[in-house]
Amino acid sequence: MQQNNTPGTAFIIGHIKVKDPEKWAEYCRRVPGTVAPWGGEVIVRGTRTGVLDGRHDYTDTVLIRFPDAQSITGWHESPAYQELIKVRELAADVVVISYQG
Secondary structure, three states, rough: OOOOOOOOOOEEEEEEEOOOOHHHHHHHHHHHHHHHHHEEEEEEEOOOOOOOOOOOOOOOEEEEEEHHHHHHHHHOOOHHHHHHHHHHHHHHEEEEEEEOO
């Protein structure tokens, strides 16, 4: 498998169950503006088409790439994203996980 990640690259994976599609759409529109200042980029935002093995109860997934783990922490703790979490909590049940690439 080819990786197009530079050393230190880190990722956020969000597993999502949408509760309010209108609020979720608002959240999705606003997220890119909060990740850009931290060098983040939304790579994939999609709806599950199937579960090939095991069990996965979430309907949607997002993958966001950051330059490093410190950028993830900065983004997540930023006032801009902390304000957006309020919208996210109304819009969906979300599990957010960070990974080093």
